[in-house]
Amino acid sequence: MITSLIPASPAAIDDDALHRIYAYPATDTPYVRFNFVAAADGAATSGGFSAGLGNEGDKRIFTVLRRLADVVLVGAGTIRAEGYEGELVDDAARTWRSAHGLAPHPAVAVISGSLNLDPSSGFFQRAPVRPVILTGTDAPAGRRAALEHVADVVDCGSDTVQASAVLAELGRRGLLKVLCEGGPAVLGSLTRAGAVDELCLSISPLLAGGDGPRISVGPSPEDAVPLALSSLLTEESALYTLYRRTP
Numbered sequence: 001m002i003t004s005l006i007p008a009s010p011a012a013i014d015d016d017a018l019h020r021i022y023a024y025p026a027t028d029t030p031y032v033r034f035n036f037v038a039a040a041d042g043a044a045t046s047g048g049f050s051a052g053l054g055n056e057g058d059k060r061i062f063t064v065l066r067r068l069a070d071v072v073l074v075g076a077g078t079i080r081a082e083g084y085e086g087e088l089v090d091d092a093a094r095t096w097r098s099a100h101g102l103a104p105h106p107a108v109a110v111i112s113g114s115l116n117l118d119p120s121s122g123f124f125q126r127a128p129v130r131p132v133i134l135t136g137t138d139a140p141a142g143r144r145a146a147l148e149h150v151a152d153v154v155d156c157g158s159d160t161v162q163a164s165a166v167l168a169e170l171g172r173r174g175l176l177k178v179l180c181e182g183g184p185a186v187l188g189s190l191t192r193a194g195a196v197d198e199l200c201l202s203i204s205p206l207l208a209g210g211d212g213p214r215i216s217v218g219p220s221p222e223d224a225v226p227l228a229l230s231s232l233l234t235e236e237s238a239l240y241t242l243y244r245r246t247p
């Protein structure tokens with residue numbers, strides 16, 4: 001049973017309450033929410049995956065966040081590590097989304113400079129909507145040509161992908177409720193660019209050990225973004241934080 005610590009309430013948090021807590025603010029430009037799970041010792045992976053870190057409550061919130069999003073944005077490293085094959089939302093979510101004016105399936109967009117992605121993989125072959133790949137003009141031409149058969153490939157920079165161009169492309173497509181599911185390099189890139197509006201961070205009650213990354217890789221201390229806690233939920237010693245960038 002998920003309950004709320006901030007604001008404090010002993011009542012169980014049902015899905016309607018989760019929808020209210022995690023509702024996107026009204027916006028006419030892309031609003032970027034990141035969702036991560038980390039162990040209490042800061043590890044963002046266990047055995048190379050994030051799946052071992054979450055509990056049932058984390059999965060419920062993960063599901064609700066996808067339900068509310070126009071687009072799921074991920075880095076190529078996360079696709080390579082975790083697959084992302086098939087539908088990202090279930091039947092109930094599609095019904096809910098249609099009733100709330102959203103497309104049945106969220107769009108999916110991948111940031112990749114190298115285009116080292118397999119067009120024959122389940123991610124592309126079983127995608128319910130044509131994926132968008134956000135890359136740079138320096139990306140290898142052969143890989144680009146192969147991926148153009150299975151995805152929209154869009155230039156958002158040259159040697160690296162620029163966050164401002166990514167957000168402009170998503171905005172052009174009307175994809176304003178952005179759910180970025182990582183990974184650490186993408187959070188690092190968007191932090192450096194000042195393009196992170198919100199962080200939903202689940203903290204797992206676990207000393208995971210290992211040598212996995214933190215949730216953000218790359219930015220320097222000058223890029224630090226102050227956050228304010230908007231909501232804090234709990235279940236079975238896990239904490240589910242919702243931080244928003246301070247104005």
Ligand SMILES: NC(=O)c1ccc[n+]([C@@H]2O[C@H](COP(=O)([O-])OP(=O)(O)OC[C@H]3O[C@@H](n4cnc5c(N)ncnc54)[C@H](OP(=O)(O)O)[C@@H]3O)[C@@H](O)[C@H]2O)c1
Pocket residue numbers: 035036037038043044045048049050074075076077078079081082111112113114115116159160161162181182183184185186187189215217
């Ligand atoms: N704990 C969690 O909640 C969570 C969430 C997501 C992922 N993860 C874990 O994180 C690990 C993957 O980490 P990661 O940092 O490699 O993942 P990532 O951030 O998903 O992907 C990194 C890749 O994204 C592309 N990229 C990111 N920023 C770019 C930019 N500005 N310009 C061009 N390309 C850019 C590059 O792709 P190319 O190499 O193709 O150029 C880069 O190698 C996996 O083990 C995964 O399980 C954990």
